[in-house]
Amino acid sequence: MPTATTQPQTLSGSVARCTRCNACVQSCPSYLLHKEETFSPRGRVQILRLLLDRKLKYTPHQTPINQTMQDCILCGRCTLACAGQVPVAHQVLALKKAVSLPVLPFPCKTFLAWHARHPRWFDFAVRFIQRLRAWHLFAVFGENMIPLLRPIAHLHRILPAPKQNLRQLLPKTRFHQAPKKPEIIFFPSLEARYIDPTLALTALDCFGNKEVLLWPEMHSGLAAYLLDDEKLCLQQAKRLLTAWEKTGGKKKLPFVTDSWEVFAFLKNYPFLFARLPGWEKRARIFAGRVHFITDFIKAKKSYPQKTALDFSGLLSLPKETIFSAQKILKTHFGKNFVECEYSRFPVPAEIAALSHVSQAEKMILESVKQIASKQIKQVFCLSAWAAWELNYALQKHYPCAQAKNIVYLQAKNDRI
Ligand code: SF4
C-alpha cells in the first residue's frame, strides 16, 4: 500500500498508471523464482487490466491466474522500484478478495477474525496455544501432516519460545499506569503484545524519559481490512482516530508503532476514508503524526560485524522509512553495513509464509544463500515476523549469522 499522497482513488485508475516499463520485474521475488512474465508485477497488472476491461473473463478454475495471484507475496517491492508507485500488492489483494481467493490459510484466517471481532476469544486462544507450545504438544505436528495444519506447524517452528504476554509483564514496569500528560502514544505490534513482549519493552526504551501512553488493547482496523470487513475496519479506524484526537487535543501527539504493517496501514488512513470527506481530513492530520519505531532509535557505537537490513513486510514499503532505517544502521555499523543486495529474495511476508510454506522455504533459502555469500553476520529486519522467519532458516543453514528485529538495536543487554 503506498502512501496516501500517491494512492490512486480506484483500482482501474491505479492499473492504468502502469506504463509497462519493466522497471519492477527484477525486484519481484516470485518472478525471480519462476522467470515467467505472468509471475512478474507487470504481468499481474496486465492480467488485472484485461479483467477490468472485460477482455479476460475470470472463472474460479482458471489455475494460471489463480497461481500467479497466489504466488504474489504482497511484499510491495515492485512499488518501491516503480517510478509511478503502482500499488501492485494492493491490487492483487483487492482481486483476491473480489474473487474469493484465499488471502490467508484457514486457521490463520480464523485467528485474525477472532482478533478483529472477538478479542476475548483471541486472547484466550493465544494463551491456550502458548500453553500447548510450552508443554511441547505441538511437536507431534510433523512435516507431512494434514495440509490445513501446516501453517500452525510452521508457526511453531519459527516462533520464539513461549513467554508471558505484554499484559502480564506490564505491572512490573513503569508503563503500568497511564501518564496524566502523555507525550507519545505507543501502539505495540501483535507480535509484541502476544509473542515476545520484550519487543515492546525495548521499543519503549527508545522514548527515554518521555511519558508514554501504551495502547495494547486498541485495534487499527488492519485485521478487518485483510478479512475484507469494510464496516468493522472503518468502525475500528474511527474509534482509534477519535481516541487519538481526544488524548492529544491540540497537541496532536506522535503516534508510534513497532509494526511495519500497521505503520503502512495507518499512513494510508486518508485513503480508507476517501468517501467520507470530514473523516478524510482528520485522517490526513493523524497520518502526518504516525511514526515507525525507527524514528526513535538512537545511534550508539559501531559494531565490528557485517550487518544488513531486510525490509520485508506485508503490502507496502514507504521509501522514506526504509531510507531512515538504513541511515540508522549505517550510523551504527559504519563500513560494516552491507547494502542489502540479498533483498532480491526477501523474506516471505506473513501471508506467503503461511499459505505457501514450500514456496516460502524456497524463497528464504535464496535469501540465506545471498547472506552467506556476502558473509553477513547479522540481519536487522523491520518486522518481527520476518526476523523470526529468517532466523529459523539461518540457524538451520548458516548458523554463524542471525536475524533480529530492528528494535533490538536499542536493547539493554538483559532484554535479548
Ligand atoms: S508496475 Fe511500474 S515499474 Fe512495473 S511495469 Fe508498471 S509502471 Fe513499470
Ligand code: SF4
Ligand atoms: S508485491 Fe512482491 S511478490 Fe507481488 S508482484 Fe510485487 S514484488 Fe512481486
